Amino acid sequence: MTPLRVGRIADLNMFPLYHRLDSTRSPGLAFRDGHPAELNRALLAGDLDVSAMSSIEYARNATSLRLLPAASISARGAVASIQVFSRVPFTEIRRVAITPASATSVALLRILLGPEPVFEPLECAAPDALTRVDGVLLIGDEALHGILRPFAPHATDLGQAWRVATGLPMVFAVWAARADVAERRWPELQALACVLEDGRSAFAEDPGTVVAAARRRYPFPEDFIATYLRRLSYGFGPDERAGLARFLDLAAEAGLIPAAARTAA
Numbered sequence: 001m002t003p004l005r006v007g008r009i010a011d012l013n014m015f016p017l018y019h020r021l022d023s024t025r026s027p028g029l030a031f032r033d034g035h036p037a038e039l040n041r042a043l044l045a046g047d048l049d050v051s052a053m054s055s056i057e058y059a060r061n062a063t064s065l066r067l068l069p070a071a072s073i074s075a076r077g078a079v080a081s082i083q084v085f086s087r088v089p090f091t092e093i094r095r096v097a098i099t100p101a102s103a104t105s106v107a108l109l110r111i112l113l114g115p116e117p118v119f120e121p122l123e124c125a126a127p128d129a130l131t132r133v134d135g136v137l138l139i140g141d142e143a144l145h146g147i148l149r150p151f152a153p154h155a156t157d158l159g160q161a162w163r164v165a166t167g168l169p170m171v172f173a174v175w176a177a178r179a180d181v182a183e184r185r186w187p188e189l190q191a192l193a194c195v196l197e198d199g200r201s202a203f204a205e206d207p208g209t210v211v212a213a214a215r216r217r218y219p220f221p222e223d224f225i226a227t228y229l230r231r232l233s234y235g236f237g238p239d240e241r242a243g244l245a246r247f248l249d250l251a252a253e254a255g256l257i258p259a260a261a262r263t264a265a
Contacts, residue, residue: 003030004181004188007039007051009173011140012225013073013081014052015214016207017234020199028188035101035140036173043178050177050189054104058176059248059257062264066182068175070193071200074233074240076169079159081228083143084109085126085152086135090161093134097122102139104172105158109137111250112161127151144220144228159231168243169233200234241265 008018010033021029032039032048040057042048043065050068058065082105086093095118098106106119122129126136130152138146147155162170175196177189203210211229215222233240245265252262 001028001185003028004185004192005030005032005047005049006192007031007043007048007053008033009036009039009052009073009140010034011081012144012214012218012220012228013140013232015217016203016210016229016232017071017196017199019210019213020202021195026195029192037101037103040103043176046178048178049181049185050175050192052173053176054102055171055174055244055247056104056107056251056257058174059251059261059264062261064179065176066179067264068177068189068193069236071175071196071234072171072236072240072244073173074169074171074235074243075159075163075231076233076239077160077163077231078157079170079172079231080147080157081141081143082108082137082139082158082172083146084135084137084154084156084158085130085146085150086154086156087130087152088134089154090135090156093117095120095133096135096137097126097129097133098137099139099142101142102172105137105139107251107254107256108158108162108170108247110256111247111254112158112165115254141218144224148220148224162247166243166246168246169239171236171240171244171247174236174244196234203229203234 008031039051043051211226248262
């Protein structure tokens, strides 16, 4: 049987899980790295079998996908890697340039800002964009670099903003498989889920080993990596499910997903 084609978010935020996947070196898994939007498209096009996926895109396409309830990328407050850098306070933003790399972050920003502000693609360097827009949305390692090397008077962490607004965790990404793959290869997907759970447990028990390995791969100081990864949660328990359900409810109210898609959680 051909290897299971697995999408792998290349940024630091997923490293604790992928560190474990790398160590298994299973011939039954073939990885493809990319940012969330790339992996979303590849999964939906049939170029991947299973992947970490933006939670909003999972909801939009839930009828053709199967949720793998093994892991997530979540935060119970400030997440650091999803930031709006702005020249005015967050509540005064009227025009914002958005990264094309994450559908969930764009949807979350729309929910938090409301319908009035104008969104436009980020097509140049973020500091240059701020000469004509009020704010820029960056995610992943780009957002982390923006924290380490500030270029705007204001930085708003969307994980923290969501927590203040709802009191719930924010689920930025879930794991999903194509429905046809789930029908044919569910035992392999269950095995992958076990590896993801093992990775989550290993990181919780010995974060230092994972942080040291991440330092060799990513251009950030070790103490910065350790602090950042402590902000993230990789489980998918009742709290995360409640947070995802609330996010999908608000996304449906904002017209970002069909009303029926709110049940995808």
